[in-house]
Amino acid sequence: MTPDQLDVVFGALADPTRRAILARLTDGDLTVGQLAAPFAMSQPAISRHLKVLEGAGLISRNRRATARLSHLEAQPLRDATEWLARYRDYWQGSHDRLDALLKSLQTEKPGRNR
């Protein structure tokens, strides 16, 4: 992941609505209407957030029949976590566990087939 990609990933994560959208998508793909339902926000406003998430690679959007579904993509979240995990020397007592995390992030492929 290049520095520019990390910029847009962290930038996309810097918003509570976008983080909440990502959290909801962990349970499965959703339409913009389904995503908008719990928010006091219009569908166009939610669509703008989805565009930011898509630009950062955090979600993909696919048509299924007449619905356009948003799908969570794991890799940018892994890359962002990997960047943060480098600062493990500042987290006393969890070095070994973070070493294992870092190793697993570097060697394993993202899960969940589409």
Place this chain on the structure above:
Amino acid sequence: MTPDQLDVVFGALADPTRRAILARLTDGDLTVGQLAAPFAMSQPAISRHLKVLEGAGLISRNRRATARLSHLEAQPLRDATEWLARYRDYWQGSHDRLDALLKSLQTEKPGRNR
């Protein structure tokens, strides 16, 4: 950490110069002059980045003799990693390690005394 705090932390991380500053501070506290040296950037420009990092709680700045030193703070990086680690279900094969990480982040205090 409240949603607002995560906003400013992720926002502060969405810049390559600020991430590079954090990386350099893992080796110890530095003055603005020392931090500016490797960048093709003026000290005032670096100072603006330091102000953003300080606002996010990612660094603190303390006077020592005549120098104002920037110091990396671990907790916001831990909190941001903890948020990201919730999406471990998307990272096949590393569930156990991430569970251990999450547990350690929730129970342990940040390391490194000032």
